[in-house]
Amino acid sequence: MNLASESPQPIVHQTRTQVVLKVIREWILSGQIKGGEPLRQSYIAQKLNVSRIPVREALVQLDAEGLVNFEPHKGATATLLSVEQVTELFELRAMIEVDLLAKAIPNLQDVHLIKAQSVLDQLELAFKLESSVATWSELNRQFHTCLYQAANRPHTLEVVQGLNIHSDRYIRLQLLHTGGIPTAEREHRALLELCQCKDIAGASELLHQHIIGALAAIKALVEKQVN
Numbered sequence: 001m002n003l004a005s006e007s008p009q010p011i012v013h014q015t016r017t018q019v020v021l022k023v024i025r026e027w028i029l030s031g032q033i034k035g036g037e038p039l040r041q042s043y044i045a046q047k048l049n050v051s052r053i054p055v056r057e058a059l060v061q062l063d064a065e066g067l068v069n070f071e072p073h074k075g076a077t078a079t080l081l082s083v084e085q086v087t088e089l090f091e092l093r094a095m096i097e098v099d100l101l102a103k104a105i106p107n108l109q110d111v112h113l114i115k116a117q118s119v120l121d122q123l124e125l126a127f128k129l130e131s132s133v134a135t136w137s138e139l140n141r142q143f144h145t146c147l148y149q150a151a152n153r154p155h156t157l158e159v160v161q162g163l164n165i166h167s168d169r170y171i172r173l174q175l176l177h178t179g180g181i182p183t184a185e186r187e188h189r190a191l192l193e194l195c196q197c198k199d200i201a202g203a204s205e206l207l208h209q210h211i212i213g214a215l216a217a218i219k220a221l222v223e224k225q226v227n
Contacts, residue, residue, distance in 0.1 A: 020048055020050060020058040024062060025067060030134070034078065038076070039076040041056060081222045083223055086215065086219060091215070092163055101148060101195075105150075105200045107150035107151065120143050120189070133176070140164075143188060170222075171218075173218060191206050
């Protein structure tokens with residue numbers, strides 16, 4: 001774990017555990033901590049100027065998110081990239097999200113579409129700024145959520161949010177290392193237009209292609225990294 005150049009993060013306006021959680025999550029998602037690397041609580045605590053308690057609490061949460069394998073008496077490691085995991089996550093996303101979008105489209109109002117347009121503008125701007133990589137996944141989730149909310153399926157939407165958290169680092173890897181940004185931009189714009197036209201069949205087909213196409217690119221990348 002090469003974090004020598006990282007300066008301590010300020011612990012303000014949030015609980016220590018919340019800030020530590022955010023910092024470690026970003027280290028993993030950005031690739032500063034590689035899959036399989038140990039996460040030494042004492043080192044992280046020293047680096048962030050906190051006690052080991054919030055570090056341990058953060059690692060437990062990251063274990064729940066699938067980014068860390070945490071065993072109380074053995075320590076924690078960043079999870080390894082897995083073809084099996086990414087396949088399961090994205091196939092589940094395709095099944096659930098396509099159905100959710102189909103249910104949402106008849107109920108979409110201008111407020112949903114205007115919000116989706118605004119978030120998409122922010123996402124496209126973030127794609128152009130190297131310093132904004134950390135915002136990509138959150139803005140992507142917000143865009144899709146704007147389109148799904150009208151389905152009035154809060155429990156299903158909660159499941160989707162969980163799947164997206166687990167998929168986060170895979171999505172970022174795809175965008176950064178497979179040239180996926182132009183495709184994502186094009187498909188997002190087309191998806192929004194189909195939703196504006198209330199084209200359920202077209203939007204459902206495109207969303208399925210959007211998710212499964214990303215899966216194919218990510219699987220190729222992961223296979224290259226693990227072999």
